[in-house]
Amino acid sequence: MLFPDYRPRRMRQNETLRRMIRETVLTVDDLILPLFAIEGKGIKNPIPSMPGHYQLSIDNLVKTALTAEKLGIPAIMLFGLPDKKDPLGTKAYAKDGIVQKAVKDLKNKLSDMVVITDVCLCQYTDHGHCGVLQGDTIDNDASLDLLAKVALSHAKAGADMVAPSDMMDGRVSEIRETLDENGLSHIPVMSYSAKYCSAYYGPFREAAHSAPQFGDRRTYQMDPSNALEAIREASMDVEEGADVIMVKPALSYLDIICRIRDEIDLPVAAYNVSGEYAMVKAAEKMGWIDGEKVMMETLTSIKRAGADMILTYFAMEAAEILRKNQ
Numbered sequence: 001m002l003f004p005d006y007r008p009r010r011m012r013q014n015e016t017l018r019r020m021i022r023e024t025v026l027t028v029d030d031l032i033l034p035l036f037a038i039e040g041k042g043i044k045n046p047i048p049s050m051p052g053h054y055q056l057s058i059d060n061l062v063k064t065a066l067t068a069e070k071l072g073i074p075a076i077m078l079f080g081l082p083d084k085k086d087p088l089g090t091k092a093y094a095k096d097g098i099v100q101k102a103v104k105d106l107k108n109k110l111s112d113m114v115v116i117t118d119v120c121l122c123q124y125t126d127h128g129h130c131g132v133l134q135g136d137t138i139d140n141d142a143s144l145d146l147l148a149k150v151a152l153s154h155a156k157a158g159a160d161m162v163a164p165s166d167m168m169d170g171r172v173s174e175i176r177e178t179l180d181e182n183g184l185s186h187i188p189v190m191s192y193s194a195k196y197c198s199a200y201y202g203p204f205r206e207a208a209h210s211a212p213q214f215g216d217r218r219t220y221q222m223d224p225s226n227a228l229e230a231i232r233e234a235s236m237d238v239e240e241g242a243d244v245i246m247v248k249p250a251l252s253y254l255d256i257i258c259r260i261r262d263e264i265d266l267p268v269a270a271y272n273v274s275g276e277y278a279m280v281k282a283a284e285k286m287g288w289i290d291g292e293k294v295m296m297e298t299l300t301s302i303k304r305a306g307a308d309m310i311l312t313y314f315a316m317e318a319a320e321i322l323r324k325n326q
């Protein structure tokens, strides 16, 4: 197929032809909206680095979720901000914890939206790490039991799916076993399998008050330089019983999404993280880019790389545009 016999431009002449040969089509079914729950009533605290996003008390959280459901967004990913932190993150697995309460209300008010909960300790520990400490280091195996307790308490409250984001070794099997032993074998696990130690999480840590109080997360989150290791992490999670494999962040890691898509036959999710959102919003505000076009191009590229699900702070805006274009 060489010029002049083949002319790729022939099939690009007008929108109808382009539509006919389009390989990747983003739909609202691909989107998952992350939301932040906080204690209190009537609270809607704007998150400065994430315009359009808020820390929401449960009443407002339910309203937002209902709007998302009306737009056709199939799922939300729920993060909680507790009223108290301690070394063991006990509020993460408390029956009256913020996520547990929010899930109950959400499941009462929503019709069939899927409520996924983020399972981690960092918002709940006073040191801000995703596992418990032994001196100054993170104790992997001692954290597993607590993470399983978090997942179990979420599922008992009514969560439809649990998503461990801590990056401790062995947590997927620990969570899977605990759910199964408690009659919750129908609850899927979405594993943050290839979660990189990324500076793109900055705005999220401001939103969720989850920054580590000393050191960093390099002993548990992945080194951005590694790709084969992502395959090993994902393969382990498959063996341990994960139902969905996640890559995070998305944009600097499109190659990882693509490789995991090729190697693993489970559904793949990608997390278009807070910093990726903030950069688009900031450049749009400066008048330097067309924010809406960049958003749609970004989401389409994540799907083209191989993601079946995209966790994104753009979910509402993108869903509105997709609906208009229908």
Ligand code: PBG
Residues within 6 Å of the ligand: 118, 120, 122, 130, 165, 166, 200, 201, 202, 203, 204, 205, 210, 217, 272, 273, 274, 275
């Ligand atoms: C913590 C967690 C993080 C995100 C989701 N869960 C950040 C971190 O590891 O510090 C990041 C999400 C985002 O940046 O949008 N377990």
Ligand code: ZN
Residues within 6 Å of the ligand: 120, 121, 122, 123, 129, 130, 165, 166
């Ligand atoms: Zn964490």
